[in-house]
Amino acid sequence: MPVWLVAEHGVVALVAPGESPTGYVDIFRVPTRQARVTSAAQRITVTVGGQSYPVLARPRGPVIGSALGVAGSTAHLAGVEIVYGAATAARAGNLAADASAFAQQGGPAFLAAARRSGARVRRAGYGVVLGLGLAIGLLLVVVVTMIVVASLP
Numbered sequence: 001m002p003v004w005l006v007a008e009h010g011v012v013a014l015v016a017p018g019e020s021p022t023g024y025v026d027i028f029r030v031p032t033r034q035a036r037v038t039s040a041a042q043r044i045t046v047t048v049g050g051q052s053y054p055v056l057a058r059p060r061g062p063v064i065g066s067a068l069g070v071a072g073s074t075a076h077l078a079g080v081e082i083v084y085g086a087a088t089a090a091r092a093g094n095l096a097a098d099a100s101a102f103a104q105q106g107g108p109a110f111l112a113a114a115r116r117s118g119a120r121v122r123r124a125g126y127g128v129v130l131g132l133g134l135a136i137g138l139l140l141v142v143v144v145t146m147i148v149v150a151s152l153p
Contacts, residue, residue: 002016002017003015003016003027003055004016004024005044005046005055005110006110007032007110007113007114007116007117007119008113008117009117010031010032010117010118011029011030011031011032011117012029012030012031012032012035012037012046012048012114012117012119013026013027013028013029013030014026014027014028014029014046014053014055015027027053028046028048028053030048030049032114032117032118032119033118033119034048034049035047035048035114035119035120036048036119036120036122037111037114037119037120037121037122038121038122038123038124039107039111039121039122039123039124040123040124040128040129041098041099041102041124041126041129042056042057042058042061042098042099042101042102042107043055043056043057044057044107044110044111057098057101057102057104057105057107058097058098058101058102061094061095061097061098061101064094065091065094065095065098068087068090068091068094069087069091071083071087072084072087072088072091075087095126099126111123
C-alpha cells in the first residue's frame with residue numbers, strides 16, 4: 001500500500017489512501033518535536049512514541065537485491081564467473097534504481113522539510129552505507145588471512 005510522509009507547519013504525518021473526504025487517512029500526525037526521523041539508503045523511518053514506521057521509496061528493491069546476491073553467490077560457488085559478474089552488475093543497477101526512486105519520490109525534500117519543521121533528522125546516505133560495507137569486507141579479509149597464515153605449518 002502506498003503511503004506518504006508529510007512534514008509541514010511543525011507537524012510530521014504519515015498518510016495512506018483511505019475512506020475520508022480527502023481520500024487519505026492519517027496513520028499518525030504529531031508535532032515534529034515528538035518525531036525522530038532517520039534515513040539510510042532509500043528508507044526513511046519515523047519513530048513516534050517508541051513505534052517505528054519505515055517507508056521505502058522502492059519496496060521491491062531489497063528483495064531484488066537479496067535475490068541477486070543469492071544468485072551471484074551461487075554462480076560464484078559453481079564457478080560460473082560470467083553469471084557472477086552479471087549478478088554483481090545487476091545489484092549495482094538495483095542500488096542505482098533505489099537511489100533514483102528515493103530522489104524522484106521526494107526523499108531529500110522530505111528530510112529537508114522535516115529539519116525545517118524542527119524534527120530531529122539523521123541521514124546515512126549511500127556513500128556511508130557503501131563505505132561501511134567496504135570497511136567490514138576489508139576487515140573480514142584481514143581476519144581470514146590472519147587465520148589462514150596462523151594455521152600454516
